[in-house]
Amino acid sequence: MAIQPILHYPDPRLAEVCAPVERFDDELRSFIADLEETMRAGPGGVGIAAPQVGRLIRVSVVDVSSKPDVKHHGRVVLVNPEILEWDGFAVGREGCMSVPDYTGNVIRAERIRLTAQDETGAAHEYAMEGYEARAVQHEIDHLDGLLFLDRLVSRRNDLFRRKVYQEPKAPKKD
Amino acid sequence: MGQWYMLTLVGKDKPGIVARVSKALYEGGCNLGEASMFRLGGNFTIMLMATSSKSAAEVDALLAPVCAELDLRRHVDPIEGKLHNHVEPNVSVTLFGADRAGIVAKATGALAAAGLNILHLESDVGGTEAEPIYIMQIEGVAYQGIEALRAALAEMAREGITIHVAPIDTLIG
Numbered sequence: 001m002a003i004q005p006i007l008h009y010p011d012p013r014l015a016e017v018c019a020p021v022e023r024f025d026d027e028l029r030s031f032i033a034d035l036e037e038t039m040r041a042g043p044g045g046v047g048i049a050a051p052q053v054g055r056l057i058r059v060s061v062v063d064v065s066s067k068p069d070v071k072h073h074g075r076v077v078l079v080n081p082e083i084l085e086w087d088g089f090a091v092g093r094e095g096c097m098s099v100p101d102y103t104g105n106v107i108r109a110e111r112i113r114l115t116a117q118d119e120t121g122a123a124h125e126y127a128m129e130g131y132e133a134r135a136v137q138h139e140i141d142h143l144d145g146l147l148f149l150d151r152l153v154s155r156r157n158d159l160f161r162r163k164v165y166q167e168p169k170a171p172k173k174d
Numbered sequence: 175m176g177q178w179y180m181l182t183l184v185g186k187d188k189p190g191i192v193a194r195v196s197k198a199l200y201e202g203g204c205n206l207g208e209a210s211m212f213r214l215g216g217n218f219t220i221m222l223m224a225t226s227s228k229s230a231a232e233v234d235a236l237l238a239p240v241c242a243e244l245d246l247r248r249h250v251d252p253i254e255g256k257l258h259n260h261v262e263p264n265v266s267v268t269l270f271g272a273d274r275a276g277i278v279a280k281a282t283g284a285l286a287a288a289g290l291n292i293l294h295l296e297s298d299v300g301g302t303e304a305e306p307i308y309i310m311q312i313e314g315v316a317y318q319g320i321e322a323l324r325a326a327l328a329e330m331a332r333e334g335i336t337i338h339v340a341p342i343d344t345l346i347g
Contacts, residue, residue: 047347
């Protein structure tokens with residue numbers, strides 16, 4: 001087990017599209033353990049992707065269970081993840097261990113359905129929402145060479161308040 | 175790296191201000207830091223950090239020709255740079271309603287008393303001349319929690335100002 005150094009933007013490896021994992025062996029599991037340890041060592045880190053430590057493979061670990069009042073699946077290992085469905089959108093604030101001292105607003109789907117393999121190669125399907133869905137979208141972006149910087153939206157257009165929008169009322173019947 | 179300066183430039187808005195000012199600073203050997211630049215009403219406003227080995231008077235002289243040409247007023251003040259120390263906001267406050275005197279003073283006074291440190295504030299006057307509306311967006315740090323801010327603004331809400339207070343929970347991935 002070892003904490004890996006985190007690559008920082010503009011390291012060109014962060015812009016690479018990562019390769020699918022084909023071998024589910026002890027080396028992969030050892031790497032995933034290191035990746036998770038590295039995530040937990042970062043202040044407030046709720047997710048990490050392999051390219052952030054310089055391994056250009058489609059592997060990520062997400063765990064948002066430390067956040068209060070958030071629906072989650074606990075620690076989730078995502079190998080070769082694929083988002084099948086997106087629904088709704090919301091603006092939220094994101095930062096990244098690979099982009100120190102900067103945060104910005106990003107639009108993400110509120111609910112996603114995805115498939116991914118775990119560290120043994122077993123396939124799982126997840127339905128996620130809110131903060132956890134945001135974390136997964138952020139990490140899958142890393143696997144495609146994208147940072148939250150690529151998706152920044154203006155601070156000036158505040159969409160946070162959309163969260164409190166009421167459903168439209170049904171028209172009154174005469 | 176020399177001294178940091180805060181440059182403040184204000185004038186009637188016209189195309190090319192940012193390009194001309196930043197070119198003059200670049201050619202004069204200044205490096206730029208963080209900035210905010212906006213059109214406020216019909217004016218263009220620049221608050222810009224720049225660092226230079228030159229004195230304040232020399233930086234001011236660098237800007238003199240371009241300011242004369244574009245009819246901009248300016249200040250050059252020595253400051254501490256303090257980059258790479260961003261403070262993360264944990265709350266967003268949006269407030270809007272029919273414009274009337276004292277909205278900002280009342281809202282920000284109540285928020286300050288309830289523990290808000292403002293990091294970012296933008297406000298606009300929209301609507302029409304006859305019926306102006308005031309819209310203010312704030313990001314800041316709520317040192318006494320978000321409920322304290324909601325409670326502090328409750329009286330304004332009863333007076334017809336719409337107020338949304340939402341947490342900002344920054345995701346670090």
